[in-house]
Amino acid sequence: MPDSIAVRRLDATEAEARISELAAVLVDAVAHGASVNFMAGFSQGEAEGFWQGQLPGIADGGRRLIVADHGARLVGTVIITLAPQPNAAHRAEVGKMLVLSHLRRQGLGRRLLAAAEASAFAAGRTLLLLDTESDSAGDRLYRSCDWIEYGRVPGHAYTPDGRLAETTMFYKRLVL
Numbered sequence: 619m620p621d622s623i624a625v626r627r628l629d630a631t632e633a634e635a636r637i638s639e640l641a642a643v644l645v646d647a648v649a650h651g652a653s654v655n656f657m658a659g660f661s662q663g664e665a666e667g668f669w670q671g672q673l674p675g676i677a678d679g680g681r682r683l684i685v686a687d688h689g690a691r692l693v694g695t696v697i698i699t700l701a702p703q704p705n706a707a708h709r710a711e712v713g714k715m716l717v718l719s720h721l722r723r724q725g726l727g728r729r730l731l732a733a734a735e736a737s738a739f740a741a742g743r744t745l746l747l748l749d750t751e752s753d754s755a756g757d758r759l760y761r762s763c764d765w766i767e768y769g770r771v772p773g774h775a776y777t778p779d780g781r782l783a784e785t786t787m788f789y790k791r792l793v794l
């Protein structure tokens with residue numbers, strides 16, 4: 619992995635300024651078959667709409683966006699959503715864990731996930747949850763980073779090409 623890749627948190631102003639790059643990473647993931655809520659043909663404009671919808675949460679701190687920058691180019695993302703419920707002040711969800719397809723399997727996903735976990739912990743969140751398509755690259759990444767499977771739902775979501783696929787739910791407890 620090139621040393622020039624920096625993993626860091628982006629605030630809402632920076633996220634808005636770089637919305638086309640954020641969208642491009644999401645479009646690339648869907649185009650390569652990732653089951654991340656969207657179907658084949660997902661456009662740059664639709665992806666920018668998704669990220670626009672994230673901005674208020676990033677601005678008010680309910681969401682934390684962490685990105686990977688390769689030089690001037692944004693090449694990876696992960697979002698932490700802090701649970702808003704009064705009885706869940708220790709909980710957060712991880713989502714949109716994405717690395718540009720041509721930069722995968724070089725440790726960047728692991729770096730982004732570690733940064734997301736550290737950021738959640740810094741926000742006082744010690745129980746993290748996520749779900750992902752069973753047996754996908756994400757599934758393998760989370761297992762390799764000590765996330766624990768707590769359930770599977772057959773036929774939970776469509777893959778971009780229209781196949782119903784199983785989802786696996788994971789959690790991780792963060793300790794000092």
Ligand SMILES: CC(C)(COP(=O)(O)OP(=O)(O)OC[C@H]1O[C@@H](n2cnc3c(N)ncnc32)[C@H](O)[C@@H]1OP(=O)(O)O)[C@@H](O)C(=O)NCCC(=O)NCCS
Nearest residue numbers: 652715716717722723724725726727728755756758759762
């Ligand atoms: C999941 C994803 C973020 C992983 O990013 P990455 O940069 O390739 O991950 P890493 O290189 O850090 O991989 C870390 C470990 O995860 C596991 N892993 C990751 N991708 C894998 C794959 N395709 N097959 C098997 N194991 C895999 C391996 O154990 C790997 O360690 P190794 O390379 O030393 O064997 C990337 O594949 C991606 O963006 N996928 C599309 C989006 C997606 O499905 N995200 C998850 C749901 S939100």
